[in-house]
Amino acid sequence: MATADMFYYLLFLLWCVTALLVHFFIKTFLKSRSQNNLPPSPPALPVIGHLHLIGPVLAKSFQTLATRYGPLMQIRLGASTCVVASNAVVAKEIFKTQDLNFSSRPEFGSSEHFIYRGSRFVTAQYGDYWRFMKKLCMTRLLSVPQLHKFTDVLDEEKVKLVESVMGCAREGKLCDLNCELTALTNNTICRMTMSTRCSGSDNDADQIERLVKTCLQLAGKLSLGDILGPFRIFDFSGNGKKLVGALQAYDRLVERILQEHEEKAKKGFEEGERKDLMDILLEIYNDPAAEIKLSKNDIKSFLLVSFFSLPSTNIVYFFNSGTANISRSLVQCFDWKVKDGKKVDLTQGPGFAAEMAHPLVCYPIKHMISAY
Secondary structure: OHHHHHHHHHHHHHHHHHHHHHHHHHHHHOOOHHHOOOOOOOOOEOOOEOHHHOOOOHHHHHHHHHHHHOOEEEEEEOOEEEEEEOOHHHHHHHHHHOOHHHOOOOOOOOHHHOOOOOOOOOOOOOOHHHHHHHHHHHHHHOOHHHHHOOHHHHHHHHHHHHHHHHHHHHHOOOEEHHHHHHHHHHHHHHHHHHOOOOOOOOOOHHHHHHHHHHHHHHHHOOOHHHHHHHHHHHOOOOHHHHHHHHHHHHHHHHHHHHHHHHHHHHHOOOOOOOOOHHHHHHHHHOOOOOOOOOOHHHHHHHHHHHHHHHHHOOHHHHOOOOHHHHHHHHHHHEEEEEHHHOOOOOOEOOOOOOOEOOOOEEEEEEOOOOOO
């Protein structure tokens, strides 16, 4: 029995290797000559492509390769091929001059496990839905007038930030500035999105923040599907199953919050009452004359993307305009001392965001009372 099991195991392994080699042969050697006009690319290895050239810090790896192969190069990560732009001129050409040609986004990572497929704005193909959502973001959801309606929210969250740091100073405790500033960002986004904070409260927003963080971590991992191509359906790493579970939990929570907002909308808004992003999306969802009919999944997907990417979109203009005030408050109210007198470790961490490898943890020392 054991011999038979070993035979089938070796047969399956041989089939996998053969399939990978065939896939590599088709991808590499059967391309037409018309496809040869591609950006420069480093020498690739069979099956794994350029994975052997990618270190733990992606930004550093791409920077090193760009110095040799130029500001626009092609990289193959297993079965996935991508183009890396590392120059402001090239980036402008892609995102401005050639905007329409690069509007559509490919699916990647664990996207096959995303429960809102078809309602995903970030990877939506260029078309009516893409144009409508972009116009909606520019004119209503993330317009400057809409963001300015929440300036008081940033002020309140700034006060809470300084109060939290002040508590660490009084108790002589270390302060994790990464966590504090992340809380500031998340709470501001939660209040703009659904009029509730993500921390320091007893509502569902705290659970949503944890679920979104889980989804972001799982979706950001380089899944085996990216390397093995057609074998992604087997979900060897189990990340797909975990992602589906987290998304389903997120869906149940947001559905309940959506129903609460719908009940509030039925009662009517008072004159001058501020609408959050969920209110605006529900208003369009219920509008029979809307240019595009939004579904509940469209709303849930957009809100999920908001938690993922709002800090890196128009909300940057809104701000982490208040950034100088936040930094001034932290500098004016406190001196900062690194633990054990060491220097701040500025080593870059993994990932595309080039975040610090180690959190910025310091002792805040109160030296001035300010109205912040």
